[in-house]
Every structure is written in C-alpha cells, then in structure tokens.
Amino acid sequence: MKKRVELSSYCLIISALSTALMCGVLVYALKQPDDELAIGILVAVIILLLLSTLFYMPLYISLDNGCLNIVRPLRVKSIPLSKIADVKLCPPTMGAIRICGSGGWFGWYGWFREKDLGKYFAYYGKASDCFLVTLDNGKKYMLGCKDAPEMVKEIAKTING
Template sequence: MPLSISLDNKSLSIKRPLRIKSIPLSDIAETRLCAPTMGAKRICGSGGWFGWYGWFSERDLGKYFAYYGKASDCFLVTLKNGRKYMLGCKDAPEMVNTINEKINQ
C-alpha cells in the first residue's frame, strides 16, 4: 500500500486499489524523509495487513494519514492546512527531492 506514487507538474498522485488520491503541489507546505516510530497509535485503518493505511497518531508528529508498505521507505508530506500524509515508495529520497524542487519553483 499504496500501489504507486507519481508526480507531475501539478500534483502528487497516490494510486490506491480503488481510486487515486491527488494532492495539488500548490497545497504542499513541506516534504521530508520521516519513518514512523514504533510508538505510532492506529486510530482507524490497517496496521500491516496489505501495508499500513489509515489514521495514525504519534507524539512528535501528531495525527496523520498513512499509505505505506515499509517504514524505512517513508516520507512525510505536510499540507498548508496542517494535514499530514505518511507515504511510502522505494525511491523515497528521490521523490522527496523532486517534490521539494517543484514546490520551491
């Protein structure tokens, strides 16, 4: 989970099994590498069955929505409205760099 993450000039797209979640780049305030901790509390969602997805909460990060398979491949996207997404993909460092380049243009 997710099936894939892609980026174009306008949005970050998260392909999920039933639909695609699209986040406009203009809504993104910050993106950084960030692995979830063992202290993350699942509020509602899956805690390992076909990946981690749903609402989670951590002391340092607060509440966020997660879509990832391996914790070591994660990055955190913070929107301008304060909403947070923990996402995962195999090339997380490259994805973070590319997103930051696009939002800082």
C-alpha cells in the same frame, strides 16, 4: 515520476496469513448446514474487508500534472503540489498509535497518531521508505515508496520553486 510501494516482509506474511484464515473460515462456514444467515453475514464482512483494502491499499506514488498522486486499486488520491507546505524523509516510529486503519494487512493505511508528529494519514508498505508531506492547511500524510529520497527531492524542488 512514478515509484512503486513495496510491502515489507511483515506485511506480506500478515496479508497472506489473514487472507488464508478468512478463506478457511469461509469454506468451513459454507460446509455447515442450515445456518444461512450467519453465512450471509460472514460473506458480507469478508467482502467489506476486501473492498476496504482495495479502496485504501497504496500501489504506487507518482508526480504528474502538478499533483502528488497516491494510486490505489480503486481510486487515486491527488494532492496538488501547490497545497504542499513541507516534505521530508520521516520514517514512522514504533510509538505510532493506529486510530483507524490497517497495521500491515496489504500495507499501512489509515489514521495514525505519534507524539512528535501528531495525527496523520498513512499510505505505505515499508517504514524504511517513508516521507512526511505536510499541507498548507496542516493536514499530514505519511507516504512511502521505493527510492523515497528521490521522490522527496523531486517534490521539494517543485514546491520550492
């Protein structure tokens, strides 16, 4: 089973505006004479931001070979189904505090904390598509994909026997 992560309208707007702004600042900086060090630093920062996005931005979530896979452009995060203690539909609340991560630039990813849920790592594009995966060691992942109820049902069926 493979389900695509869809970005919300908010994510699409924030992503487009942020990327356009970074490109505009870069073009402006490149047109300025005699400030090669500042331009080099700016280029390095923009490259690091884009690479971090490619490293964490979720593309789709799949179930195969006994693993729950979070597929990202540069890596795949695999969680063995045998390590999953619980899975449930659970959209994040507006009270989530971002510890370190993205709050809408090409999705939500990174460490977040909520009063009711505690600390979790998020990989999702729309809050309405989310489900919470709790591992047997207590780690939590807030994941999101198209047709999340079907994905939760399939994971639950597998982990419950």
